[in-house]
Amino acid sequence: MAERIAVKKNRYSDSVSLMSVSDKVKKAPGVINAEVAMATPANLEVLASLGFKLPEDIGANDLVIAVSALTDRQADEASAMAEDILDHKESPARGREGNVRQYSTLDQIDLDKDPYDLVQISLPGENASEEAEKAIKMGLDVFIFSDNVPLEEETRLKRLGLERGRLVMGPDCGVGLIRGTALAAGSIIRKGNAGIVGASGSGAQEIACIIEKCGSGVSSIIGTGGRDLYPGNDGLTMIAGMKKLDVDPVTSVIVLVSKLADNNVMGKVLEEADKLNKQVITVFLGGESTLYDGHNVKPALSLEAAALEAVRTMTGEMIEFGFSEQQIHELAQHEAKKIGKNRKYLRALYCGGTFAEESMIYLKSRGSSLKLFSNLKTAYAQKLGSHLKSEGHTVLDLGSEDFTNNAPHPVFDPAIRFGRFLKEMEDPETAVIVLDFITGPGVHEDPVTPFAEAIRKHKENNGGISFVTAVCGSEGDPQDVPAKERLLAEAGAVVAGSNFQSAKIAAAIIESLNRINETNRTDERDVSVPGYKERDLLLYKKAGPPRGIVSASCSQTEPVNDGSGTESDKNEDEGLRVINIGLRNFYDALRKQNVKAVHINWKPPVKQSGKIKEILDEFL
């Protein structure tokens, strides 16, 4: 046994703090006894009773560290540990200021003293609407990330919002951008003049990111949730959102995005859109062009097309974005040549539900040569026997319930998708793997690198699979999107500027591969290892420096009614102030953006026993 006594002359620390130091040191490896205490007569007695031999010249103003451990080294380490704790060296978290705003429920917040604008809710669906209702009644806008909120609850909340003049975004709202603040899983998009109202998460995000990649920017992304265009909800949030953007002095063009929904509701939304002063661009994914007959809106058939049309409206310029048709053709041939023998199938592993959908719609439109399977129930693909096993050409939405029932969504934790990715790479029939990556302050801090590393290894070993990727993210995101795109290209993956292009390229590669296989000319295969120079070929080209961002005062569209803009002008100068209930990482994301935010330490309500519940119903 080894013993160490260290005396710190005239060093004071209060006994409560010292008790916690002793406690921590005692848990160190090999420690038998550990006392860190002021050398008061009482403490000296305790130390003596533990068998510590103490120097005589110590007194009540001195601090003693007394440690006994099994070995000399352990005693040294424990003694050093005590000193480190006393000197606050042990915890890097120290110095981080405590947050005095700690609330357990919404109603604990006194908005007069501590004002907020919006409540972001990511609770389990069954608890979300209660909190949303409270928030609306407190006079706050709400953003509901939660899914599994009953449809009738959603309708009730949206009607209440309309009544009280509050915006109800969601439920099932994945992204948002309000007054420059990215909400939930959204990206920090460059400020600009395009206003987006989007039903779904990745769709709206994709449009915003492409607009940014084209050098323009976005004023707002107002999320509506996936069922806003269902009968009952009647597009309440989409209509309220577009009206808000119509009077917003910064917004000069409005983009509406949704999956195909109820025909009557879509018609009603288009009628409302016709009444707006500003140009409206609409993309109802999967919708026929006849849907827009008789309306003023500009229809777009893909997210990319909608974004480019918005940029054109803002700048007067049609940007040539990403790969040209010719480049895609060449790229596809280049990739197809390197695909290994017997490899023939496409495997698309999406986190973004809209991306899966957009890709399937596109692939289907290429003709019947691509028979698709999917875990989604959709008109564009045959349903897989099991979501766990790919068949033929498979398009997966790994953010769907199949995969997220008992696990986090892949944008928060890539583990499940990465596992599936490795599995697809082992499949000897896999020819092309398609991946989307979604960035933003609220999602995983590095969703790209593990995939890029695996792709690099595969390429180095001449594995024979082609990888087609696209990063849906902004330059403002903490993940450093341009660096991640380079990383992917350097690893040997094609990096497209949009999901639509990624789908196009993947389809072209498969078609090119089919031609090679049909002609059966094995000599065409190129088995060279890719080098760094290839990066230039694989990575899409960005569209120059920012351009065409106009300030509110010189808006290109009709001047905005002065009266209606006053209040929002005032608010626009102050930052958004957000209350977060639910996922802690969404709060952290707000803090990363230096937004005034508070996290509610919400706990699920308890279930009382029958008898107690009965009594409480009567007495409380």
Added chain:
Amino acid sequence: MSIRERIAAANERAADCIVESDPAWVDIMPAGEIVEGLEDHMILHSGPPIGYEDMCGLHKRGMISGALFEGWAASEEEADKMIKAGEIKISTALDHNTVGAGTGIITQSVEMMVIEDRTSGKRAATFPAEGPFQGGLCGWGLYSPEIAENLRFMREELFPVMREMIISMGGLPIKPILAEGMQMGDENHTRQTAADLLFDKKVLPFLFRMDQEKDRILKVIEYIVETPRFFHCYGQGASKAALMAAEDVEWSTMVTAVGGNALEFGIKVAGLKGRWFTAPAPMMKGRYTSSRYSEKDQLPWIGDSCVVECAGMGGLAAAASPIVCNLRGMKLEESIALTREMEQICIKKNHNFSIPNLDFDFLPVGIDIRKVLKTGIAPEIHGGMFNHEGGLIGAGSARVPMECFEKAMVAFAGEYSE
């Protein structure tokens, strides 16, 4: 008025008994004179009522110590026999106008600090810490020739001076000290560091001016200054006096007492006067004073000092005292969050306690059994950890068992259903 409205109004009144209370230390008196219902040959103890046979060793030893101290028995064996024969009565401190901190051994000759709530006129009495023995007879149930001598010394040499002092002062208001201490890092249960100093600052000038021998005054000063947590008994007395006023409020679901006897833990409710609702006593989590100790040394909850939680201090005031919460490794944020959690089970906020860490928001006060059951949040209570021999071995916290509230709620429904 509906039942709910009646309860709400009653609870408001009950909580106001605490918020509007004006406690002052007014006197020092023997328990026999100030503790109502404390008879000759009666010993009080902490926690809900319990029979002698069922008591933990600490309580049993306390009973015997009490009998020896009063001279009712000449030996431990005789005391044991007398108690078993019913010649010495046993009663629970919280059923009287006093508080049984620790083991809570109170007999007629114990000298008590008298706290009067000048708003309601209620008087409560609590025993002071026994100087170098801290808990000594009353708190730890110990009795030895040294403790006997110390009790004599306190009674004959210290208290006459202090009594003269407090009477000449016209009483010492307690609330300003609690409130200011609360702004200086105390939660007034586990920590009274600031309150002790504020108390010293108040009384020392009076002591110095007294027409007494310097030596006698110095002994009093030594006692006051060198006894750790000297002010604790005043915080408990102030809480008890206020809660006694609340005990008279019918229809109220506010908790007026919580305490443990190492076997059971119990609560009392304003609208259910005189009744106890019990569950097995919880264990405390916290830090030990020495690495010699671990959970196996720890006795389940014993003591009544959580009257201060009933009055909105201690565990409910976690935000005021992150240093006490740090005993359990909690950070500032978590201490604040804990008080915000407690807000959800309380009736109102106490405007006397404005807390810097809460950005000067007020502490919650008045535990409502309905809200405890509705939210599933049990009150956080702070306390000292005792070992089986009666030594203070640490400090920590626990939650009041939910079963107490369930039983109380059922009883309340039985009493008040229309």
